Amino acid sequence: MKNILLATKRLALSESGFVFDPVSGQSFSVNDTGLVILRLAQHQDDIEQLTEQLLEQFDASSVEIKRDVQDFIHRLQGFLK
Amino acid sequence: MSITVAVTGMNARADNPGPGLAIARCLKESATSTRVVGLGYEALDPALYHRGFVDRGYLLPYPSHGEDALLARIIELHEREKFEVLIPCLDAEMQSFARLAPTLLGMGIRTFVPNSHQLALRSKDRLPELAKEIGVASPKTQAIYQANFFHNCKTEDWQYPLMVKGLFYDAKMAYNADEAVAAFHRIAGEWGVPVLAQSWIGGEEINLAGVGDGEGGLAGAVMMKKRALTDKGKGWAGISIHDEELLAAAHRFCAVTKWRGGLELEMLRDTQGGLHLIEINPRFPAWIYLSAGVGCNLPELLVRLALGQKLLPTAPTPAGVLFIRYAEEAIVSLADFENITVWGETLRTEGAFA
Numbered sequence: 429m430k431n432i433l434l435a436t437k438r439l440a441l442s443e444s445g446f447v448f449d450p451v452s453g454q455s456f457s458v459n460d461t462g463l464v465i466l467r468l469a470q471h472q473d474d475i476e477q478l479t480e481q482l483l484e485q486f487d488a489s490s491v492e493i494k495r496d497v498q499d500f501i502h503r504l505q506g507f508l509k
Numbered sequence: 510m511s512i513t514v515a516v517t518g519m520n521a522r523a524d525n526p527g528p529g530l531a532i533a534r535c536l537k538e539s540a541t542s543t544r545v546v547g548l549g550y551e552a553l554d555p556a557l558y559h560r561g562f563v564d565r566g567y568l569l570p571y572p573s574h575g576e577d578a579l580l581a582r583i584i585e586l587h588e589r590e591k592f593e594v595l596i597p598c599l600d601a602e603m604q605s606f607a608r609l610a611p612t613l614l615g616m617g618i619r620t621f622v623p624n625s626h627q628l629a630l631r632s633k634d635r636l637p638e639l640a641k642e643i644g645v646a647s648p649k650t651q652a653i654y655q656a657n658f659f660h661n662c663k664t665e666d667w668q669y670p671l672m673v674k675g676l677f678y679d680a681k682m683a684y685n686a687d688e689a690v691a692a693f694h695r696i697a698g699e700w701g702v703p704v705l706a707q708s709w710i711g712g713e714e715i716n717l718a719g720v721g722d723g724e725g726g727l728a729g730a731v732m733m734k735k736r737a738l739t740d741k742g743k744g745w746a747g748i749s750i751h752d753e754e755l756l757a758a759a760h761r762f763c764a765v766t767k768w769r770g771g772l773e774l775e776m777l778r779d780t781q782g783g784l785h786l787i788e789i790n791p792r793f794p795a796w797i798y799l800s801a802g803v804g805c806n807l808p809e810l811l812v813r814l815a816l817g818q819k820l821l822p823t824a825p826t827p828a829g830v831l832f833i834r835y836a837e838e839a840i841v842s843l844a845d846f847e848n849i850t851v852w853g854e855t856l857r858t859e860g861a862f863a
Contacts (some may be wrong), residue, residue, distance in 0.1 A: 440829060444819065450828030452778075453734025453750040 432501050435471040435508040454507045511542040519549035519556035523836035524739045526755040528598040530556035531798040532808045535643050539809035546590050552850045558839045568853035576605050594619050594815045598792040600677040621815035622770045631789040640786040643761040647786040652703035672707040675700035712779035720770030720810050729810045729823040731800040749830040765805035799832045
């Protein structure tokens with residue numbers, strides 16, 4: 429999980445949600461929520477702190493956000509080999 | 510200042526092109542005004558007629574005619590065209606040009622090619638040794654002379670699927686012994702034996718094209734991930750990447766071999782992130798125009814090295830630049846086709862894109 433958070437720092441993110449990984453050459457699209465998570469993840473190494481920052485922006489419980497973030501990062505793994 | 514550069518590999522076939530046309534295109538975009546002479550083997554090699562990038566096309570004798578015939582033809586063409594540099598770019602002709610390089614230099618034709626020893630070091634059947642020396646993994650590889658191997662190989666710790674490869678060209682993934690035997694006979698029929706068996710590793714292929722300076726350095730490099738493949742598994746679209754580990758492997762390869770000339774490293778990143786060396790091609794790949802596209806024109810660098818010019822270190826190339834290949838038809842006059850068929854050279858003025 430930590431490795432994936434680290435890998436998000438190298439990603440090129442665009443306003444449209446288009447994401448490019450300069451190391452793997454993979455590109456993919458994320459929705460607005462995914463873009464918010466990726467932007468925060470680029471400045472964050474700790475999933476707990478990432479969750480706290482998201483809590484300030486989204487009307488959801490800490491448990492829900494943490495689960496969604498973990499699911500999102502797990503999906504990212506497939507793109508950031 | 511203007512120079513003349515001869516380039517081989519004019520077989521710009523849509524699904525599996527030789528690199529010559531892309532090299533010619535790079536040279537036409539270099540800082541030095543360059544006249545490109547295309548050297549092909551077949552009257553239907555399309556790049557011979559592409560006047561936008563190839564100023565004049567000539568045919569060479571087939572490699573089976575031997576090096577004396579090749580040299581005699583080059584002497585004849587050099588008397589007419591006075592080329593300063595010659596860039597061979599087909600695997601099957603590299604050994605011949607490596608051996609002829611000193612003779613060609615004596616005539617004033619500079620090549621910037623690896624020598625025979627360097628070529629042998631990266632031969633597909635010696636890949637695991639070389640991979641070990643440059644500190645990367647590589648799939649198990651074995652030279653095969655008899656098709657029976659594929660029926661018995663499971664007892665020797667081989668598993669299907671595996672790759673069946675020609676020593677110079679061609680590769681086929683085989684899921685069972687029958688497929689492997691069929692691939693063996695097809696490849697052996699076209700390219701001879703040995704045919705290579707290589708264990709299959711799942712993952713993403715990444716490639717690096719570069720130029721070794723002959724003194725242990727890597728003069729320039731461009732990295733690419735294929736994004737679309739032809740039926741033959743050749744890149745139809747790709748995107749530039751920046752992978753420090755791949756780049757470091759290329760630096761080590763040049764340091765270990767003192768590689769001189771163009772090269773392509775084909776590596777595979779497995780699902781655990783490990784890097785495996787699949788193949789090293791001793792020449793530029795067909796996707797070499799991407800190097801000009803990202804601002805690091807590798808054929809231009811090679812010509813400058815061949816001419817003995819000192820190079821400044823190249824800047825890292827940007828990631829995220831795509832190439833997408835397309836096919837187009839060359840329109841060739843009967844007179845031009847007749848001329849190359851009968852006399853082995855294109856007309857001076859006509860051509861598909863004159």
